[in-house]
Each structure stands twice: as C-alpha cells, then as structure tokens.
Amino acid sequence: MGSTYEIVAERLARSFDRLVSGADPVLRASERADFQANGVMAVAKALGRPPREVAAEIVATHELDGIATIAIAGPGFLNIELEPAFLASQLASLVTDERLGLALAPAPRTVVIDYSAPNVAKEMHIGHLRSTVIGDALARSERLVGNRVIARNHVGDWGTPFGMLIEYLLDLGEDRAIAELSIGDLNTFYQGARAAFDADEAFQRRSRARVVLLQGGDPETRRLWRILVDQSVAYFSQVYAKLDVTLTPEDVVGESFYNDALEGVVADLDALGLLEDSDGARCVFPPGFTNRDGEPLPLIVQKRDEGFGYAATDLAAVRDRVDRLHADEMLYVVGAPQVQHFAMVFAVARRAGWLPDTVRCEHVTFGSVLGPDRKMYKTRSGETVKLVELLDEAIERAYDALVERGTDLEDAPRRELATQIARAAIKYADLSTERQRDYVFDLNRMLAFEGDTGPYLQYAHARLRSILRRAGEVELATVDFTLANAPSHALALSLLAWPDAVASMLDGAAPHRLCTYLFDLAQRLTAFYEACPVLSAEGAVRVERLALCDLAARTLALGLDALGIAAPERM
Numbered sequence: 001m002g003s004t005y006e007i008v009a010e011r012l013a014r015s016f017d018r019l020v021s022g023a024d025p026v027l028r029a030s031e032r033a034d035f036q037a038n039g040v041m042a043v044a045k046a047l048g049r050p051p052r053e054v055a056a057e058i059v060a061t062h063e064l065d066g067i068a069t070i071a072i073a074g075p076g077f078l079n080i081e082l083e084p085a086f087l088a089s090q091l092a093s094l095v096t097d098e099r100l101g102l103a104l105a106p107a108p109r110t111v112v113i114d115y116s117a118p119n120v121a122k123e124m125h126i127g128h129l130r131s132t133v134i135g136d137a138l139a140r141s142e143r144l145v146g147n148r149v150i151a152r153n154h155v156g157d158w159g160t161p162f163g164m165l166i167e168y169l170l171d172l173g174e175d176r177a178i179a180e181l182s183i184g185d186l187n188t189f190y191q192g193a194r195a196a197f198d199a200d201e202a203f204q205r206r207s208r209a210r211v212v213l214l215q216g217g218d219p220e221t222r223r224l225w226r227i228l229v230d231q232s233v234a235y236f237s238q239v240y241a242k243l244d245v246t247l248t249p250e251d252v253v254g255e256s257f258y259n260d261a262l263e264g265v266v267a268d269l270d271a272l273g274l275l276e277d278s279d280g281a282r283c284v285f286p287p288g289f290t291n292r293d294g295e296p297l298p299l300i301v302q303k304r305d306e307g308f309g310y311a312a313t314d315l316a317a318v319r320d321r322v323d324r325l326h327a328d329e330m331l332y333v334v335g336a337p338q339v340q341h342f343a344m345v346f347a348v349a350r351r352a353g354w355l356p357d358t359v360r361c362e363h364v365t366f367g368s369v370l371g372p373d374r375k376m377y378k379t380r381s382g383e384t385v386k387l388v389e390l391l392d393e394a395i396e397r398a399y400d401a402l403v404e405r406g407t408d409l410e411d412a413p414r415r416e417l418a419t420q421i422a423r424a425a426i427k428y429a430d431l432s433t434e435r436q437r438d439y440v441f442d443l444n445r446m447l448a449f450e451g452d453t454g455p456y457l458q459y460a461h462a463r464l465r466s467i468l469r470r471a472g473e474v475e476l477a478t479v480d481f482t483l484a485n486a487p488s489h490a491l492a493l494s495l496l497a498w499p500d501a502v503a504s505m506l507d508g509a510a511p512h513r514l515c516t517y518l519f520d521l522a523q524r525l526t527a528f529y530e531a532c533p534v535l536s537a538e539g540a541v542r543v544e545r546l547a548l549c550d551l552a553a554r555t556l557a558l559g560l561d562a563l564g565i566a567a568p569e570r571m
C-alpha cells in the first residue's frame with residue numbers, strides 16, 4: 001500500500017493520462033484544500049486547449065475513489081478535498097502500524113555513505129561536524145526504509161606529514177605521545193610536530209627518511225604509525241559516542257586501506273589510454289573540465305615524485321565500493337570546496353568503466369559553519385574550534401536551563417537529559433539548514449525551547465507523552481476518526497504525509513526537508529491543543545484525540561530518530 005499522497009496522486013494520474021498519455025499531476029500540500037494538484041497547464045498546452053476548460057473536464061469526468069471534491073482555482077490548479085471516510089480509514093490504519101505507513105524498500109539497495117572523515121593526529125573541528133551529522137542522518141534514514149548502509153569513514157591516515165608525526169612521536173617518547181593523543185590533544189601534538197619540523201633541518205631530514213620507510217613497509221615504522229592511527233581513532237570514537245553518531249571503528253576505512261590498489265589504478269588507466277603526462281605527473285583530463293583560461297584541467301593520479309595523491313585514493317575507493325561492496329548508490333558527504341575534486345573523480349571513474357550508470361553516485365555537499373561575525377567559525381585567538389568543546393558548552397547551558405526551569409530531576413538524569421538536548425540543538429540547527437547554505441553557529445538560538453529548534457521538537461514530543469501518560473491505559477485500536485474541526489483535520493493530513501517526508505529527504509539527500517516536516521507537524525499540534533482539549537474530553541472524542549496524540553508522538557519520535565536526535569519521555 002502506498003501513502004495517502006501516492007494513492008491520490010496515482011488515482012488522479014489516471015484522469016490526466018486519459019487526456020494526454022503519460023501526463024502526471026504534481027500534488028502539493030495546500031492551505032486551501034487537502035491537496036493541490038498542478039499539471040493541468042502542461043496537459044492544456046499539449047492539447048492546445050484553455051487550462052480551465054481542461055480542468056473542468058477532469059473535474060467532470062473524475063471517478064476517483066476517496067476524493068470528495070475537486071475545485072478549480074486560479075489559472076487551472078485543482079484543489080482537492082478527500083472523502084472524510086477515506087481520510088479516516090487511512091489514518092486508522094496507522095494506529096496499529098509501528099512504521100506509521102512508511103513502507104520498507106521492496107528491493108533493498110546497498111548504499112555506501114562516505115562521511116565524517118577526520119584526519120589522524122589532527123583535531124576534529126567544526127568543519128567535520130556537518131559531514132558527521134548529515135552523513136549520520138542519511139545513514140539512519142536509509143536504514144529506516146530498509147536499505148543496507150555501509151558507512152565509510154575515509155580518515156586521512158596517509159601521506160607525507162606522517163614522517164614528521166612519527167619522528168615527533170619518537171622525540172616525545174611513546175608513552176607521552178600516547179597520553180597526549182588519547183586525551184584528544186591532537187592539536188597540541190600536530191602543532192608540536194609542525195614546529196619541530198619548521199625549526200630543525202635535521203628533523204626535516206629524519207622526517208623525509210621516515211616517509212620512505214613508512215611507504216616501504218618497514219615494520220617498526222608501521223608500528224609507530226599504527227599508534228598514531230589507533231589513538232586517533234579511539235579519540236574519534238569518543239567524540240562519536242558523545243554526539244550519538246552511529247559510526248564505529250569498523251567503519252574506519254582510511255586512505256591507507258587503498259594503498260595496494262593504487263598501482264592498479266594507474267596501470268588500468270594507462271591501459272585504457274586515459275593517462276597523459278603533464279610536467280612529469282600522470283594525469284587524466286576528463287572532458288568538460290577547464291580552468292578559468294579555458295584550458296583542460298588535469299586530475300593528477302600520480303605525482304612527479306611517483307607518490308599517489310588524494311585523487312588516486314578516491315578512484316581506488318570507487319572501484320572497491322562498486323566491485324567488492326556492490327554499491328547501488330554512493331553518497332559522499334564532503335564540504336563544497338571539494339566539488340571539483342569529486343566531479344572529476346566520478347567523471348574519470350565513469351570513463352574508465354569503473355562506475356556504471358546504474359550506480360547513483362552523488363557528492364552531498366554542504367556549506368560552512370560561520371561565527372557571529374559571519375566569517376568561518378574560529379576561536380578568539382583564531383584557532384579552529386574543537387567539536388567536543390562546543391558540545392560540552394552546549395551541555396552545560398542545557399543543564400543550567402533545566403535547573404532554571406525547575407525540572408524535577410536528580411542530578412544524573414538531569415545531566416543525561418541535558419546531553420540529549422545539547423545534541424538535539426546542535427544537530428537540528430545543522431540539519432534544518434538547507435545543506436548547501438552556510439549557517440551561523442549560535443548556541444543561544446539552537447538551544448531555545450521555542451522556534452524551529454531541536455529542543456522545541458523534543459519538547460513537543462515530551463508534552464504528548466505526558467498527556468498519554470496521564471490518560472492511562474486507553475484502547476486506541478478501535479478509534480473512529482471524525483476529524484470534526486480544522487485543526488484536527490490539518491493534523492491528520494500531516495500525519496499521513498510522514499512517508500512522503502522521508503522519501504523526499506532521501507530523494508534529495510536533504511535532511512532539512514524532514515526537519516521542515518517535523519516542525520510543521522509540531523506547529524499543527526499547537527493549534528490542535530487549542531481547539532481540542534484532550535484529557536478533559538469524554539467518550540469517543542477523548543479516544544480520537546488521544547489517538548491523534550499517540551500518532552503525533554510516534555511520528556515525532558521516529559522522525560527525530562531518523563535525524564539522530566533522541567526523543568526523551570519527559571523534559
């Protein structure tokens with residue numbers, strides 16, 4: 001069974017199809033009716049007839065089960081009202097459905113999601129926040145509809161800086177280095193290494209020699225490198241746990257994983273005749289990519305010094321994901337500055353035949369997080385901001401707000417609740433912004449209990465749960481929906497739109513669409529409470545109102561969960 005929206009769209013499509021084969025209406029939620037259908041204009045154009053006349057013909061001839069009235073508006077929009085009995089039975093079918101009408105994918109797809117990807121021995125900063133939060137919301141939502149998600153945390157764990165980092169580790173002594181890294185003092189460590197490198201020529205020489213040893217597979221060097229990787233990954237895992245992000249250490253498949261495949265990438269591109277020499281580097285020039293002067297742009301696969309770069313690794317990763325992981329779909333949640341890199345990698349992979357047209361492959365880009373001055377978010381001293389410190393600050397503020405509100409809780413549960421609220425605040429602020437746009441990081445706004453915020457949605461859910469708790473045991477399965485007033489009718493339409501909200505989010509890899517849906521649902525609840533007192537109602541009316549509360553609570557909880565946000569029972 002499809003969603004209500006799909007059922008109506010499909011039935012209406014038959015009327016359109018009769019006039020022009022293949023013509024489709026586009027349904028939208030509407031202020032003036034249950035749905036508005038667009039698409040009459042296109043049919044009229046194809047037939048060379050006035051739109052309103054075509055609309056009238058559709059209205060006169062429709063034999064649409066479940067549709068009560070269709071009115072013509074404006075130049076040819078159709079305003080559709082559903083049959084009350086149809087609406088009621090659609091809604092009733094959700095009461096006993098844990099998934100609230102959200103169908104499971106009939107043929108589950110394998111979706112590889114590349115996200116988070118911080119760099120070893122470097123601090124996870126606010127720039128990694130968006131990738132982590134957006135990627136995790138997409139992963140959760142894909143799982144929710146029954147797809148198989150393979151998360152790939154493509155951490156930067158290879159390259160020339162590791163010579164310097166290993167030498168610095170030796171100078172510091174293993175134990176001290178481990179101590180520094182394990183508490184997440186990655187910046188101090190990295191900057192220490194950088195400083196030693198810049199100050200001391202002998203250190204530079206040692207570092208270069210160390211890179212050669214690392215690439216040559218020298219066992220002791222590899223062991224030291226492992227320490228850096230393992231300590232960093234352990235620290236990243238702490239950050240993920242703190243953020244409640246589903247990434248695990250098993251999802252870490254860093255750049256180094258592809259080392260053995262890089263020779264093959266070059267050899268195969270060469271055999272395909274795609275490689276060209278440019279200043280001693282081996283490059284592919286995919287058609288359609290030019291610089292400002294109109295000259296063809298190279299994707300550098302192997303550098304002049306024989307070393308492989310970021311692009312070679314990503315080409316190897318595409319092959320691995322398609323051939324070995326059998327990806328049907330690949331999402332790369334990486335910031336907008338890498339647009340060209342991925343466009344070129346995908347273009348080369350397609351040309352080489354490594355990325356079949358049947359595999360959807362998308363760079364899920366996002367904008368920057370800005371400070372109050374609307375510049376890149378930095379500390380006062382101009383340093384990048386540590387992700388954990390932001391979260392800690394949000395937790396403190398949420399905790400204080402709970403104290404101020406006089407929330408009647410012991411200290412430990414209050415701290416737990418504050419953590420849930422802080423995560424919700426930060427994640428929702430990020431996810432509810434259309435991802436291509438920048439946003440200003442403002443904890444005050446994010447943590448507010450009013451407005452379009454995570455805590456507001458959590459509160460909307462907790463309020464419903466509180467009503468349901470107070471109502472006690474009530475049998476909802478036999479509910480009779482009458483939807484007698486406008487607010488309950490509007491709420492019902494929103495509840496029925498849940499599957500479409502999820503579909504639309506996944507369709508555009510656009511979490512903000514689900515956020516918009518949930519916020520709208522929460523707002524409809526406010527109007528509903530005003531018109532429909534719940535606990536003081538009696539008999540069948542009370543049951544109906546409680547059933548609406550139950551559906552709304554479950555929709556909010558499922559929706560928040562899909563975004564990676566907890567829905568606490570009390571607030």
Ligand code: ARG
Nearest residue numbers: 114117118119154155156334
């Ligand atoms: N580590 C990189 C960075 O911090 C991001 C890697 C993104 N993923 C990829 N497959 N290239 O910018």
